[in-house]
Amino acid sequence: MHQGDFDGVKGVHHITCVDASSQWQVQACVEGISEAYLLPVLELVIGQFPFEIEGFHSDNGSEYINDQVAMLLEKLRIEFTKSPPRHSNDNALAESKNGAVVRKHLGYTHIPQQFAEQVNAFCANHLNPYVNFHRPCFFPETITDAKGKERKRYRYEDMKTPYEKLKSLPSACQYLKLGITVEHLDALASRISDTEAALALNHARSTLFQSISATSRKQA
Numbered sequence: 320m321h322q323g324d325f326d327g328v329k330g331v332h333h334i335t336c337v338d339a340s341s342q343w344q345v346q347a348c349v350e351g352i353s354e355a356y357l358l359p360v361l362e363l364v365i366g367q368f369p370f371e372i373e374g375f376h377s378d379n380g381s382e383y384i385n386d387q388v389a390m391l392l393e394k395l396r397i398e399f400t401k402s403p404p405r406h407s408n409d410n411a412l413a414e415s416k417n418g419a420v421v422r423k424h425l426g427y428t429h430i431p432q433q434f435a436e437q438v439n440a441f442c443a444n445h446l447n448p449y450v451n452f453h454r455p456c457f458f459p460e461t462i463t464d465a466k467g468k469e470r471k472r473y474r475y476e477d478m479k480t481p482y483e484k485l486k487s488l489p490s491a492c493q494y495l496k497l498g499i500t501v502e503h504l505d506a507l508a509s510r511i512s513d514t515e516a517a518l519a520l521n522h523a524r525s526t527l528f529q530s531i532s533a534t535s536r537k538q539a
Contacts, residue, residue, distance in 0.1 A: 320333040320417045322429060322430045325429040325431075328431050328432075329431070330432060331348040331430050332350075332352050333348045333421050334346070334347045334348060334357070334361075334364065335413045335421060337416055340484075340485075341481045341482075342481045343368060343370075343451055343481040343482070344416055344420065344447065345367045345442075346420065347360050347439050347443075348360070348430075348438045350432040350435045354387045357388065358387055358388065360439070369495055370495050370496060370499075371496055372397050373397065374398045374399075375392055375399050376399075376401065377399075377400075377401055378401065378410055420450055424524060431531070437531070441523055441524065445519060445523040452481075452482050453480060453508075454480060456481060456484070457473045458478070458484060482504060486504075
């Protein structure tokens with residue numbers, strides 16, 4: 320998702336990666352849409368998931384469909400699949416996070432591509448921890464009627480943070496990366512309250528945009 324161009328200055332592109340089972344989300348951004356920018360950020364994103372990644376699904380963008388990305392995923396033994404043509408809802412979960420998380424917290428204001436590293440630091444240190452440990456998500460229950468038609472039911476009692484959902488999955492511990500334990504993640508989740516995490520996120524976001532604005536004025 321693009322943050323927009325302004326007066327000929329290119330904006331950052333957001334990369335939204337979401338686990339289909341737990342809705343664990345890792346947000347990052349790149350200076351431009353090409354494998355040269357994407358590869359180091361993709362490694363950064365994969366490294367932020369606490370569990371092993373077995374499959375990677377993307378749209379048909381050339382930044383994903385290329386030999387360099389294929390080699391990276393093969394090295395990590397990650398299966399790679401892509402959306403079929405003309406199936407715009409194939410990545411519906413990631414698209415919903417673009418609106419509910421990215422636009423909500425980073426808005427529509429132009430962010431020049433030179434600030435991609437600062438935005439990535441904000442995401443890694445504040446946005447991603449908040450989203451995964453402190454922001455509840457709906458997890459739908461699929462109901463099948465007598466005619467075989469399926470519909471989704473969203474119940475408040477089924478709301479969980481991505482971390483709570485991850486812990487509730489059968490044998491969740493066996494999928495964690497080497498050196499990461501439930502006790503370690505519990506400590507991260509309980510380090511501060513949900514309210515304190517939201518306040519810290521808002522303060523960090525204000526600091527980020529003030530820094531971007533001040534630097535942009537000096538360069539104008």
